[in-house]
Amino acid sequence: MSDEAVSTWKKILRLLRLSPLSLAEKCRIEFGAAIVFILALALLIPYLWMSKLTEKTSLDSGRAVAYTLYQHHFQLGDLSKGLSPLNEKGQADTTSAPAVEWIRFGKTDEKLRKLTDDQRHIIKKLKDEEHEVDRYWITYKQRDNRSNYIRIVRASEGCTTSGCHNVNGSAAPFSRDEAIGAIVVQTPARELDKTFSLNRLWIIVAGLLAGTGAVVTFYVIVQRVILRPVRQLRALVNNVAEGNLDVRSAIKTRDEYERLAEAFNKMLDRLQESQEKLRQANRQLDAKIVELSDRNIELFKANKIKSEFLANMSHEFRTPLNAILGFAEIFREKADALDAEKSRRYAEHIITSGRQLLSMINDLLELAKAEAGKIELHIEKTSIPELCRGLAAFVSPLTEKKKIKVRLTVDETIPLIQTDPGKVQQILYNLLSNAIKFTPDSGRIEIVASLPDEKTVRIAVTDSGAGIAEDDKEKIFEKFRQIDGSITRESAGTGLGLAISKELALLLTGSLGLESRPGEGSTFWLDIPVVTAENNGK
Secondary structure (H helix, E strand, O other): OOHHHHHHHHHHHHHOOOOOOOHHHHHHHHHHHHHHHHHHHHHHHHHHHHHHHHHHHHHHHHHHHHHHHHHOOOOOHHHOOOOOOEOOOOOEOOOOOOOEEEEEOOOOHHHHHHOOHHHHHHHHHHHHOOOOOEEEEEEOOOOOOEEEEEEEEEOOHHHHHHOOOOOOOOOOOOOOOOEEEEEEEEEEOHHHHHHHHHHHHHHHHHHHHHHHHHHHHHHHHHHHHHHHHHHHHHHHHHHHHOOOOOOOOOOOOOOHHHHHHHHHHHHHHHHHHHHHHHHHHHHHHHHHHHHHHHHHHHHHHHHHHHHHHHHHHHHHHHHHHHHHHHHHHHHHHOOOOOOHHHHHHHHHHHHHHHHHHHHHHHHHHHHHHHHHOOOOOOOEEEOHHHHHHHHHHHOHHHHHHOOOEEEEEEOOOOOOEEEOHHHHHHHHHHHHHHHHHHOOOOOEEEEEEEEEEOOEEEEEEEEOOOOOOHHHOOHHHOOOOOOOOOOOOOOOOOOOHHHHHHHHHHHOOOEEEEEEOOOOOEEEEEEEEOOOHHHHHO
């Protein structure tokens, strides 16, 4: 079949709504065709059998007539003597054609000529056939169907031997198996036609009833057994296609549909597990991305801080080194021309710059020790009041230079405690240095040593500087961080003092705190535990 013919056929099917077909429509069409085929095969056998029975009945009727003629020795006159023949309605039959004819071969050629061509042809065939003696058939004419029966009469052994038709008998002699004559029976076939019509009608009715019952039964079976599970599966697939993976099939048919539904449910379970694993992997990936982003930000900040630190440290190192080198060159070149006052002043500048440089180097070394965990503590009895007085006296030259008033308030009830006085002094010195650095000229600084509770000693340093913003309070305790990290800042320093102080406070099992508002100054305090000699022994 060509492509054009196939395309035309598909168009015709679409116009007739026969393509495409759903599963239900396919089942109905194919099962309907199967029903028609099965019913045709099933009803064909009874139809043919009933036709044969009808023919056999007619054949038996003809043989009964022939048997009657045998009993009367083929004398038709005695059968109807004194009576007129009747038709099927019980009326006198006025037709000239009798229903039963006895034709004697060789004597009644006139009767033979009156027969139809079919009758003469059948008689001739029966005469030639020795094993067939009679035949039945129906002649179909318009409104006059006829039932025909012809029997050939042959001379039997009883007729030729012990009967009257031998050489010594009273009648004409016959040879054995000689065809003597023919019995011709022709009757109207209206009743036979009715029988055939009724047979066909009842077979059609039986076929319609059986077909209707089969269609109804099939419809119910298809709906319950085939289409209902298919529709449930289709609805389930539509839900899954919309993204709902929580649905499950509840088909319980105990057949392949149930196994298919179970396999589909397992597939959904695995798909849901895979999606959950994928979501977990995505969440972990997002967390990793966020973590990497944070680390990148931290690295960027650390790199920026490192750059600022290196720039600041180079600036901080160059300043005292340049001062030392400058004054040393003056001493070398003009040693004889300098008077004692200038020499002393220049020497002071060299010593101050050297100490400043040494302090920065010590801060770096102290930070390295703190990060490596190699700082050693020297615990001993320590008087906090005496330590605070000595520290105030130590920084007095710096405060006097900037005309800063220092107020010292000490609670004399503070007991001797077990701690490292050097580390406490270093922390307080860093706090006082920052207070002096950021307090303007003619400002004030207050040092307060107190007991906020019986277990804690607090040493607070308060200044009247510019204060610290809320966002910068955490930053100033980080390494290498300053509020102003530029090279052109007014205050010098490495930005390590508070970071080192925080590490040392932790080593002393204490803490470092801050309270400040912009424009109102700052208060830094050191809290260390009260550990007496008795408590330390315990």
